[in-house]
Amino acid sequence: MNRSINSTHNPSLRSWIESANQKDTDFPIQNLPFGVFRPRNSNNSRIGVAIGDRILDLAACCQVGLLQELPQELQIACTAPKLNQLMAMGSRAASALRDRLSQLLRADAQNPPLESKILCSMSEAELLLPADIGDYTDFYASIFHATNVGKLFRPDNPLLPNYKYLPIAYHGRASSIVPSGTAIARPKGQRKSSQEPIPSFGFSQSLDYEVEVGFFIGSGNQLGHPISIDNAEEHIFGLCLVNDWSARDIQAWEYQPLGPFLSKSFATTISPWVVTLEALAPFRCQAFGRVEGDPPPLPYLSSSLNTELGGIEIAVEALLRSEQMRVVGMQPFRLSCASFQSMYWTVAQMLVHHSSNGCNLRPGDLLASGTVSEAEAETQGCLLEITQRGSKSIQLPTGEVRSYLVDGDEIELRGYCEQEGYARVGFGECRGTVLSTSTKSGV
Ligand code: CA
Numbered sequence: 001m002n003r004s005i006n007s008t009h010n011p012s013l014r015s016w017i018e019s020a021n022q023k024d025t026d027f028p029i030q031n032l033p034f035g036v037f038r039p040r041n042s043n044n045s046r047i048g049v050a051i052g053d054r055i056l057d058l059a060a061c062c063q064v065g066l067l068q069e070l071p072q073e074l075q076i077a078c079t080a081p082k083l084n085q086l087m088a089m090g091s092r093a094a095s096a097l098r099d100r101l102s103q104l105l106r107a108d109a110q111n112p113p114l115e116s117k118i119l120c121s122m123s124e125a126e127l128l129l130p131a132d133i134g135d136y137t138d139f140y141a142s143i144f145h146a147t148n149v150g151k152l153f154r155p156d157n158p159l160l161p162n163y164k165y166l167p168i169a170y171h172g173r174a175s176s177i178v179p180s181g182t183a184i185a186r187p188k189g190q191r192k193s194s195q196e197p198i199p200s201f202g203f204s205q206s207l208d209y210e211v212e213v214g215f216f217i218g219s220g221n222q223l224g225h226p227i228s229i230d231n232a233e234e235h236i237f238g239l240c241l242v243n244d245w246s247a248r249d250i251q252a253w254e255y256q257p258l259g260p261f262l263s264k265s266f267a268t269t270i271s272p273w274v275v276t277l278e279a280l281a282p283f284r285c286q287a288f289g290r291v292e293g294d295p296p297p298l299p300y301l302s303s304s305l306n307t308e309l310g311g312i313e314i315a316v317e318a319l320l321r322s323e324q325m326r327v328v329g330m331q332p333f334r335l336s337c338a339s340f341q342s343m344y345w346t347v348a349q350m351l352v353h354h355s356s357n358g359c360n361l362r363p364g365d366l367l368a369s370g371t372v373s374e375a376e377a378e379t380q381g382c383l384l385e386i387t388q389r390g391s392k393s394i395q396l397p398t399g400e401v402r403s404y405l406v407d408g409d410e411i412e413l414r415g416y417c418e419q420e421g422y423a424r425v426g427f428g429e430c431r432g433t434v435l436s437t438s439t440k441s442g443v
Helices: 058-063 072-078 084-088 090-105 143-153 229-235 248-254 304-309 323-327 347-355
Strands: 034-039 046-051 054-057 119-121 125-128 136-139 169-171 177-179 188-191 200-203 211-217 236-243 268-270 315-321 333-339 366-368 410-417 430-433
Touching: 046 058, 054 058, 054 090, 058 072, 072 084, 072 090, 084 090, 090 229, 090 236, 188 248, 211 315, 211 347, 229 236, 229 304, 229 347, 236 347, 236 410, 236 430, 268 430, 347 366
Parallel strands: 136 366, 177 268
Antiparallel strands: 034 046, 034 125, 046 054, 054 119, 136 169, 188 200, 211 236, 211 366, 236 268, 315 333, 315 410, 410 430
């Protein structure tokens, strides 16, 4: 169902909200992503849908009876302060809601509703985390990223033997996931360079970002009941952008033998709008093609539908704006642009592998793809790759140079889908600025 094109994708649909009809908007009527917001004059968080530069307030829609044709349980889920309940109802319920919202927002809607009661200007709202995220898992699904990073540490043997058989991941930290716009404090930790005999404790000197795509679990699975590849996507509510901030010096010293820990758990930024899998239906494509000689995925990770349509064509970009660039009003500098289609593992395969041992996934859990990089230099999705572990620097338009992030740097991720014959669908912003460290003590 998630992959079918229906009337909500019709590119000729227009909304009575004029800003949703602009060519370059991330949020046309064909998108309708879900999120949670708090109007500036209110203490209550509520579920909303992004439309142009406005937010449609779902609790308010329920209040004035605009969703009364939907099942009672679905209406109740729309008035909750987070998306978990709606996510738990599964893709069929989300699809029924999307269809109703599309009708309400169309330019030719019968009796267009009272704007002031159900709309909030995006500039008048604070965008919050869309769900209570119980668990967060970060994958490593780009073979290009894995190879590039592997080469820096093991030039002769960049890719470990398990890589082409299973989607590699580690358990991330859910409590430090923050919405776009939250300032990022430079973490402190233990670092030890190869020249130093013992480690020291202080601010990370190698702060990095990672461009990733995340996906939220909709209906979960019971403990002991793995999800099959055939209906895996029914368990995915939607996608967002993820910046997996990483302290490379802390990571290098701590990651063996059990993987990343404090080098990642200090902050993860996500974009606040969740673009449903249904909204992405026009942008589905073949899973990344394995080259000759690569093993086929084991049967539990394999289906013809996944091979034919498991990929999603999303362009993801990373941009940097230094404090100096902000002061003089310069546009951010683009560090990379890559396609999510190039991931070695599909979202369905990551989800299936995660539950394959019986592990239960719950509504609102977040799974992230790992850094999205392709083969070419301008596609590499983190500074570790771009600067070859800090050994090469990049130059910003101001003449400033970077090997890793300095205080005041802002990283913004963007994601969008474009396909001939369909409306452009965007993800909105995923932004974070590295806070100035007030004291350099401990460096
Ligand atoms: Ca990562």
